[in-house]
Amino acid sequence: MTDKIGILGVGSFLPDKVLSNFDLELMVDTSDEWIKERTGISFRRIAEKNIATSDMAYEASKEALKMANLKPEEIDLIIGATVTPDMLFPSSACLVQQKLKAKNAACFDLSAGCTGFIYALVCAYEFIKSGMYNNVLIFGSETLSRIVDWEDRNTCVLFGDGAGACVIGRVNEGGIIYKLLGADGTKSELLYIPAGGSKEPATIDTIRDRKHYIKMNGKEVFRFAVSIIEEMVKRITKESGCQVEEVDYFLPHQANMRIIDSAFRKLNIPIDKVVVNLDKYGNMSAASIPVALDEVVKSGKVKKNDKIMLLGFGAGLTWGGALIEWGI
Ligand SMILES: CC(C)(COP(=O)(O)OP(=O)(O)OC[C@H]1O[C@@H](n2cnc3c(N)ncnc32)[C@H](O)[C@@H]1OP(=O)(O)O)[C@@H](O)C(=O)NCCC(=O)NCCS
Known part of the structure; x- marks a missing residue:
């Protein structure tokens, strides 16, 4: 067995709804010019009301699994990185497991803010390196629009919603x-x-x-x-x-x-x-x-x-x- 561990597949999901700087001008005292100059941001995506973090993570995960050419039941562990879980518990990883029918996977979320995906990547690597698991699905998924104060111009112009996922496993070449x-x-x-x-x-x-x-x-x-x-x-x-x-x-x-x-x-x-x-x-x-x-x-x-x-x-x-x- 190869001792290299790397990315087998990657996927992402972005909600369709786009919120522009001009839309924000109608909500708070700001301008397209200010936001672009101070942040570089022009648009952000906003999840529809009926979409939560695990829904976006599920879509991104399906793509990552497809690219990895793995079935959901071949996943041994799902790690969710998020500060906006669907609810405090159960974990969003469990909710993604349910949607994917990845019935052989252990599941947990971790909270490391915007560094969450890197923390999940390192956890996946170490679980595989130790020999405990072979295939680990990790996702970073956020519905930040639900925790942003839409009356606070200092923060509301910065954030958006979306999800990305990777399948981590043993690779023949390259790796982490x-x-x-x-x-x-x-x-x-x-x-x-x-x-x-x-x-x-x-x-x-x-x-x-x-x-x-x-x-x-x-x-x-x-x-x-x-x-x-x-x-x-x-x-x-x-x-x-x-x-x-x-x-x-x-x-x-x-x-x-x-x-x-x-x-x-x-x-x-x-x-x-x-x-x-x-x-x-x-x-x-x-x-x-x-x-x-x-x-x-x-x-x-x-x-x-x-x-x-x-x-x-x-x-x-x-x-x-x-x-x-x-x-x-
Ligand atoms: C938030 C951030 C864009 C503010 O930019 P800044 O150049 O530091 O701006 P300041 O905070 O000095 O604010 C300058 C002025 O712009 C105003 N301002 C803040 N947000 C504004 C907005 N959206 N539109 C217009 N004016 C705004 C402030 O109220 C302030 O006005 P004042 O001088 O009358 O008090 C910048 O500090 C930043 O990006 N920080 C990092 C945030 C981040 O990345 N967080 C996540 C990390 S994971």
């Missing part, structure tokens, strides 16, 4: 070459939802005070994001022995074009090596990386043996990176 995870819980209040958990359950007061929505210190998160991208690229290249020049694509979490520009300019990495789709979808938290990966793979740009570096960062604060050699 290097990975890292990190967190700094002392900065948890830079990006969080104050109420709705055990600390502050829902009451009339928490609803009145809009405490069930995303709260963010944009400036601090921005600073953190730029420095952690730089730090991760340096660490991954140093510790994996892969030179920056040997990486074909850098795929950072899609939060803000200015974050991406600043970080890669500091690193002297040409922007045409960076995968960017945030103009179309905004920040989809744990879904951003797998959706962008699916797009770049399906566009035909990624060739066998290309090296792709995934770079995640987000609430927690958390961060995580992975260097992958494309093997299919």
Whole structure:
């Protein structure tokens, strides 16, 4: 059996409904010009009322399974990365298992903010490496439109809905070459939802005070994001022995074009090596990386043996990176 572990299939799902900056101009005191200049975002997708996180994850997962040429019952484990599960429990992974009829899979969700997909990727890798499982389905799926305060112009212009999924298993060529995870819980209040958990359950007061929505210190998160991208690229290249020049694509979490520009300019990495789709979808938290990966793979740009570096960062604060050699 090969000792290499990598991506066997990838898929994504985006809701049809598009919300433009001009639509937002009618909702809050903002402008297309401001949003584009400060974030690079023009559009985001919004899930219809009857669609929840597990529905989008199911669609993305079906595509990933098809590409991997695997049946749902061949999946041993499903890991869902999301901050917007359908409900607090059961996990969205269990709900996706039900929809897929992946009856042989163990299931759990993990919460690592926008880094969730990288955390899921590393978990999948380690479960396979240990010999416990062969095929693991991971998804990043978010219905952020349900936790965004549509009266807060500081945050509502940034986020969107969508899902991406990958099947991870043993590969003959390439695979996951290097990975890292990190967190700094002392900065948890830079990006969080104050109420709705055990600390502050829902009451009339928490609803009145809009405490069930995303709260963010944009400036601090921005600073953190730029420095952690730089730090991760340096660490991954140093510790994996892969030179920056040997990486074909850098795929950072899609939060803000200015974050991406600043970080890669500091690193002297040409922007045409960076995968960017945030103009179309905004920040989809744990879904951003797998959706962008699916797009770049399906566009035909990624060739066998290309090296792709995934770079995640987000609430927690958390961060995580992975260097992958494309093997299919
Ligand atoms: C949120 C963010 C775009 C704000 O950009 P910024 O350049 O830092 O802007 P500031 O916060 O300094 O705000 C500047 C002004 O624009 C205003 N402003 C904020 N949002 C606005 C909007 N949507 N439209 C118009 N004006 C807006 C502010 O109120 C402020 O006005 P003031 O000077 O009168 O107080 C930026 O900080 C950011 O992207 N941070 C990272 C967020 C992120 O990626 N989070 C997720 C990480 S996983």
